[in-house]
Amino acid sequence: MSTVNPATRLGDLVRHRVPAQPAGPQPPRSPAVSLRGAGVRVGSRTLWSGVDLEVGAGEFVAVLGPNGVGKSTLIKMLLGILPPAAGEVRVLGEAPGRAGHRVGYLPQRRNFDASLRIRGTDIVRLGLDGDRWGVPLPVPARFSARRREARDRIAEVVELVGASAYAHRPIGECSGGEQQRLLIAQALVRDPELLLLDEPLDSLDLSHQGAVAALIGRICREAGVSVVMVAHDVNPILAWLDRVVYIAEGGAVAGSPQDVITTQTLSRLYGVPVEVLRTSDGRLVVVGQPEAPALHTDRHVEGGGT
C-alpha cells in the first residue's frame, strides 16, 4: 500500500489491496492457496505427500494434526522457504515466496527476551519496511509524507488488534498475549491477502486464546483476508472455521469442520480413539486428542525421554 489515508476504514483497504493493473480489467481473484499432489521432504524423511488442498479467498482454514507431522513445514513451504518435494503449489496465484507482502506470516515462537528494549510499534514497523536497505532518515514526520503514512498505518493496525495501550512500551515488557497481538499487527501492516499463522494461540492462557482467535476471525470475516492457521487445539477457533485440514499418517484430509471433525475420521487419523462431542449450543468439542504414536517413537530415538 502506498497511499493510506488515515481516515480509511479497514473495509476500504481491502478494495485497494490489489494494485491497479496498468491496463485491462482486474483478473479474477485466484484461490489463496492451492496444492496439487504436493509432498514435502525434510532431509531424507518424507513428512507427507499426495496432498490436495484449495483455500479460497477469504476462507479461514485450520491445519490440525499431531506434533511432528509437518504442520509448520506446510507453512514454510507456502512461504517458499522450503521447496515442495513433489506436486504443484501456488500461493495467491504465484509460486511460493513470490507473493511478497501479499502474505503475512506469524511464526511459531517463544516470547521476546524480557530485556529487549524495542517498542512494540518498532516491531510492527519492521513488518512495514524492515526488508528495505538503509536507515530511515531522521526527517520529522511533519516534512515527510511517507513518514506520516507509515505512522498512520502503524497506528491503524495497532488499534485494529487492540494494542494501543501498550504498543509504545518495550516489547520485552509486554505479556505473551500482548506480544502476540503486536505480532499479528506486524503481519497485517502491509495489508496482506493471506495470513499464515503458526500456532498463534499456543503460548496464551485460555481467555487470551479466545480473544486472539476472535480477533483473527474478525480480520478474516471483515477484511476478507484468507487465513491458514496451524493449531494444536481446534476448540478456540471452531466458531470461525470454514475448512479443516488434518495432517497425519503422511497425508492429509481436508473438508468442512462437520465432515472432518468427527469421531470416526479423527480416530482413524490419529490411530487412537478420539471423541467429538456436541455441546448444547451446537459447538463441537474434541476430547482425547492424543499425541501421535509416531511422535513417541521419535522421542525415544532422539532423547530417550518419555
Add this chain to the structure above:
Amino acid sequence: MSAFTHPYFVHALLAGTAIALAAGLVGYFLVLRAQVFTGDALSHVAFTGALAALALGYDLRLGLFAATVLFAVVLGALGRRSRADDVAIGSLFSWILGLGVFFLTLYTTSRNAANGTAGVNVLFGSIFGLSSGQAELAAVVAGVICLTVLAVARPLLFASVDEAVATARRVPVRLLGLAFLILVGACAAEATQAVGSLLLLGLLAAPAGAAQRLTDRPYHALALSAGLAVAEMWAGLALSYYVPQLPPSFAIMAVATAVYAAALVATRGPHARLGLAEA
C-alpha cells in the same frame, strides 16, 4: 587549544573519532544480537593476528585485519545460522591466545626486538603513536565500516529481532549475519589500534549498552550509541592529554565505563539488573 598543535594528538583525534563512530554503530547490533562474547573472542584473535604479522615480518595491521575478518568468517560458518554459538567460540579461544604467545616469543627472539613494546602496544593500544598515514587509513576504514552498517541497518535490525519473519520476507538473514560478523571483525581490528585488543570490547559494548538503557527506539539507540562512543573517545583523549599519567586506553575505557554505570543508575528500575548481563 594547545593540544591541536601536536600532530600526534590530531592524528589520534582523527583516527579515534572514526573508530569510535564505527564501534558505536557495530556495538549496538552486537549487544542487540547478544553476540558480545564474539567481540571478546575477536580481541584474542586480534592479538594473535597482529603478532603473527610482526613475527613473519609484515605490517601489524595486515595481520590484524586478516586474522579478525578470517575468524569472523570461520565463526559464521561454525555457528548455526551465522549466530556464532558459545561452544564454537570457546573451542577456539585458548588455542588462539596460546598461538599469540608463541608468535610473541618468535618475534622478540628472532627479530632481535627492534620494537620491544610491540606486545604491550597490541594489547593496550597506542593511539598517540599513530603516524599521519596510519591515522588516515584507520579513519577511511572506519568510515567504510560506518557506511556499510548504515546501509544494512534496517534489514539487520529485522533479522536480529525477528529472524523467522525476516526470512519469510526475503531478507537474506544468513548473509546479513555473516556480513555483520565480518564488520565486527574489521571493527575489532580498528579498535585494537585505538585502545588495544584487551580493551576493545569496552569500546564495542559500553556505549551500546548505555544507549539501549537510555532509549527504546532502535534508530535513536543506534545514533546514541555512536554519539556516546565518540564523546567518550574525545573525553578520554583530552583526559589523557592533560593528565599524562593516564594512558589514553585507560582514560577512554574509564569514561566509557562511567557513562555506562551512570546510564544504569539513571534508568534503574525493574530491569536494571538485566543491563549488567548485556555488558
